[in-house]
Amino acid sequence: MSVVLPFSGRVLSRAVRLAFCTALVSGVCVARAAAPGGGGGSVSLPELDVDAADDAPASSAAMSLTPEALRRGRLNGPDTAHLFSSIPGVSLYSGGGISSLPVINGMADDRVATEVDGVRIQSACPNHMNPALSYVSPDMVQSATAVAGITPVSMGGDSIAGTISVERRDPQFARRGKVLFTGWARGAYHSNGNGWEGAARATVANDWLSLSYDASYAARGNYHAGDGAGVVRSTLYKTASHDVTLGLHKGGNLLALTVGQTDTPYEGFANQYMDMTNNRSTFVNGKYSGAFDWGTLDVRGYWQRISHVMNDLSDKGGHSWDTGMPMNDNSRLAGYQIKASIPLGRWNTLRVGNGFDHQGLNDWWPPLPGSMMMGPGTFHNVNNGVRDRIGNYAEWEARWTPRFHTLLGVRSDVVMMNTGAVSPYSVASGMGGMMMGMAATDTAAANAFNAQDHRHTDANFDVTALGHWDADGRFSLEGGYARKTRSPNLFERYAWGRSGMAASMIGWFGDGNGYVGNNGLTPEIANTASVTADWHDAAREVWDVKVQPYYTYVHHYVNVVRLKSYANGFGLLQFANHDAQLYGINASGRYRAWSSPRWGKGVFSAKFDWVRGQDLVAHTGLYHQMPANGVVAFDETYGKWSGHADVQLVKRKSSVDALRGEPRTPGYALLNLSAGYQWRFARFEAGLDNVFNQHAYLPLGGYSLGDYSATGVLAPLAAMGRSVNASVTMSF
Numbered sequence: 259m260s261v262v263l264p265f266s267g268r269v270l271s272r273a274v275r276l277a278f279c280t281a282l283v284s285g286v287c288v289a290r291a292a293a294p295g296g297g298g299g300s301v302s303l304p305e306l307d308v309d310a311a312d313d314a315p316a317s318s319a320a321m322s323l324t325p326e327a328l329r330r331g332r333l334n335g336p337d338t339a340h341l342f343s344s345i346p347g348v349s350l351y352s353g354g355g356i357s358s359l360p361v362i363n364g365m366a367d368d369r370v371a372t373e374v375d376g377v378r379i380q381s382a383c384p385n386h387m388n389p390a391l392s393y394v395s396p397d398m399v400q401s402a403t404a405v406a407g408i409t410p411v412s413m414g415g416d417s418i419a420g421t422i423s424v425e426r427r428d429p430q431f432a433r434r435g436k437v438l439f440t441g442w443a444r445g446a447y448h449s450n451g452n453g454w455e456g457a458a459r460a461t462v463a464n465d466w467l468s469l470s471y472d473a474s475y476a477a478r479g480n481y482h483a484g485d486g487a488g489v490v491r492s493t494l495y496k497t498a499s500h501d502v503t504l505g506l507h508k509g510g511n512l513l514a515l516t517v518g519q520t521d522t523p524y525e526g527f528a529n530q531y532m533d534m535t536n537n538r539s540t541f542v543n544g545k546y547s548g549a550f551d552w553g554t555l556d557v558r559g560y561w562q563r564i565s566h567v568m569n570d571l572s573d574k575g576g577h578s579w580d581t582g583m584p585m586n587d588n589s590r591l592a593g594y595q596i597k598a599s600i601p602l603g604r605w606n607t608l609r610v611g612n613g614f615d616h617q618g619l620n621d622w623w624p625p626l627p628g629s630m631m632m633g634p635g636t637f638h639n640v641n642n643g644v645r646d647r648i649g650n651y652a653e654w655e656a657r658w659t660p661r662f663h664t665l666l667g668v669r670s671d672v673v674m675m676n677t678g679a680v681s682p683y684s685v686a687s688g689m690g691g692m693m694m695g696m697a698a699t700d701t702a703a704a705n706a707f708n709a710q711d712h713r714h715t716d717a718n719f720d721v722t723a724l725g726h727w728d729a730d731g732r733f734s735l736e737g738g739y740a741r742k743t744r745s746p747n748l749f750e751r752y753a754w755g756r757s758g759m760a761a762s763m764i765g766w767f768g769d770g771n772g773y774v775g776n777n778g779l780t781p782e783i784a785n786t787a788s789v790t791a792d793w794h795d796a797a798r799e800v801w802d803v804k805v806q807p808y809y810t811y812v813h814h815y816v817n818v819v820r821l822k823s824y825a826n827g828f829g830l831l832q833f834a835n836h837d838a839q840l841y842g843i844n845a846s847g848r849y850r851a852w853s854s855p856r857w858g859k860g861v862f863s864a865k866f867d868w869v870r871g872q873d874l875v876a877h878t879g880l881y882h883q884m885p886a887n888g889v890v891a892f893d894e895t896y897g898k899w900s901g902h903a904d905v906q907l908v909k910r911k912s913s914v915d916a917l918r919g920e921p922r923t924p925g926y927a928l929l930n931l932s933a934g935y936q937w938r939f940a941r942f943e944a945g946l947d948n949v950f951n952q953h954a955y956l957p958l959g960g961y962s963l964g965d966y967s968a969t970g971v972l973a974p975l976a977a978m979g980r981s982v983n984a985s986v987t988m989s990f
């Protein structure tokens with residue numbers, strides 16, 4: 259019924275664009291990912307084959323996940339951010355179960371440009387509970403690419419670390435004269451936390467019109483830490499999403515329009531004082547790509563409405579504000595991106611782009627009936643906050659010889675921000691004791707804030723220069739320099755509450771501290787130099803070793819100063835511009851030990867990351883620096899069987915951020931196993947994570963505040979213990 263063309267236009271363009279991508283770790287390579295059904299889907303855009311190629315720059319720093327890596331990521335858990343954990347230089351830190359945030363080369367969160375379908379989605383929450391990747395289920399991801407280090411300007415802007423890009427599936431079409439009806443459904447179970455997931459997609463299409471429907475669901479209870487250490491509170495979640503995509507395809511043109519909604523009725527945040535008690539995102543995303551005589555054009559437009567509600571879930575007991583604390587956010591995002599790729603003769607390509615992104619945000623905390631502390635008025639944390647960005651770039655890729663090419667890019671981003679007047683719960687008056695203290699502190703802070711001018715216009719510019727040299731068929735060297743700039747986010751500039759309670763609601767660090775914004779913050783500017791050396795056999799089939807050292811100096815790095823320390827050890831911190839440096843090495847290797855009809859294919863692979871980050875003003879380590887870590891993996895494929903084993907090794911975390919009181923964590927080693935079998939239109943997968951049920955603390959997890967609230971014992975956030983995972987995917 260379905261027609262599979264091995265090289266659709268977009269697959270080809272991706273293959274060409276990443277022709278120099280030489281990621282070697284198991285699960286990381288240059289291919290475009292397939293449907294989870296594994297071959298059941300069909301994509302056919304033959305007219306785009308020739309002209310759509312080369313629509314994005316070749317860069318060794320760009321790595322895309324293989325279909326196998328995507329499948330394994332889906333089996334391990336329902337978080338799209340976790341798909342990237344196998345990529346060198348990328349680590350993750352957890353907030354909620356489906357809201358992990360990526361860290362690239364020691365720089366986290368907003369420092370990473372995170373794109374879903376080419377759209378930058380800003381978190382609409384002072385705890386960054388709803389980051390971009392939390393809106394897309396791993397089942398809906400068709401391609402996942404990470405760019406660490408020297409990021410081409412066409413893939414960056416308003417970020418200093420790198421880019422993480424996830425694309426939902428493109429519409430599928432039938433061959434001329436045929437009708438395509440295709441789809442898949444997947445169900446999965448995780449024993450730890452009793453998690454269930456389901457996802458499905460159905461498409462009906464002819465050769466020019468395609469209509470598809472996607473749905474996904476995931477729910478899980480609190481997980482258990484390893485070695486009988488018990489439940490980790492506030493790690494439960496439930497989420498559901500669905501969307502409809504209409505695709506039109508004619509000649510060299512593709513038009514796709516997606517309308518969808520994601521609902522997360524609850525999600526616990528183990529390292530925050532608050533939990534998410536509802537999050538609804540409604541979005542419209544349009545995309546046009548066309549191939550012309552002069553080159554290719556890619557246009558995207560989007561609109562998104564996010565309404566976000568926080569409170570304490572029932573297992574976060576023991577607070578002074580245990581009776582709850584409603585906090586609300588409303589956000590509107592809208593924007594467009596236009597990209598053109600213009601070949602200039604055989605040897606040169608010019609890429610130009612223009613884009614606009616609007617973020618509007620309201621963050622307010624309604625009064626709690628009967629509470630002296632949280633009332634009688636509404637606490638307006640961000641009142642009509644606006645952050646708009648206009649980006650423009652030009653990028654020139656030149657092939658000087660068949661063995662040497664360069665990439666030069668310049669980019670400007672103008673970021674405009676403003677916000678309205680704010681107010682505390684109550685204006686300080688004749689109340690007694692602590693209440694008066696809090697009301698007086700926040701009243702004074704609100705008055706000081708309202709007296710300031712909050713308008714900012716940051717004119718930022720970025721530069722990327724990259725050279726790539728293929729010495730012979732077995733060695734290549736790529737090196738470059740990038741200047742990248744990020745403007746502060748709305749909370750970094752505009753969070754204003756200075757009482758302990760109000761400030762502890764601000765912060766996406768999981769460290770238990772309270773945060774105050776700083777209206778005087780300037781953009782942070784990173785200067786990065788990096789080289790990538792790549793050794794491999796001529797055909798790139800048997801072995802591969804890649805080593806990438808880097809150094810980054812960040813002017814005006816947005817870090818913190820400590821205004822006050824509380825009795826419990828946590829502090830009141832204010833964002834401040836410091837200078838910082840980060841340096842490290844990412845390395846990966848792969849060796850195909852055998853490949854024969856008799857023994858199948860066996861591949862050993864490894865990755866290793868090491869990073870150090872230092873605040874050069876406060877003379878302390880930067881926050882969220884992963885200790886030295888690596889993965890050693892083995893993959894065997896035999897006919898319709900596939901097997902995978904890996905050991906994840908993480909060194910003791912001894913370098914910490916003293917400003918935030920970051921916890922030290924011991925080293926650990928975890929063994930994970932999985933296997934899959936394809937039978938006709940069904941794929942069965944089973945896995946065992948953390949086989950020996952080891953107890954481990956997450957080096958970037960901060961403190962387990964859910965447990966702290968309930969037990970009074972403060973400890974780092976524990977990793978998940980053993981989990982049996984199973985999934986079945988049916989394609990039709």
Ligand SMILES: [Cu+2]
Nearest residue numbers: 383385387568
């Ligand atoms: Cu939130």
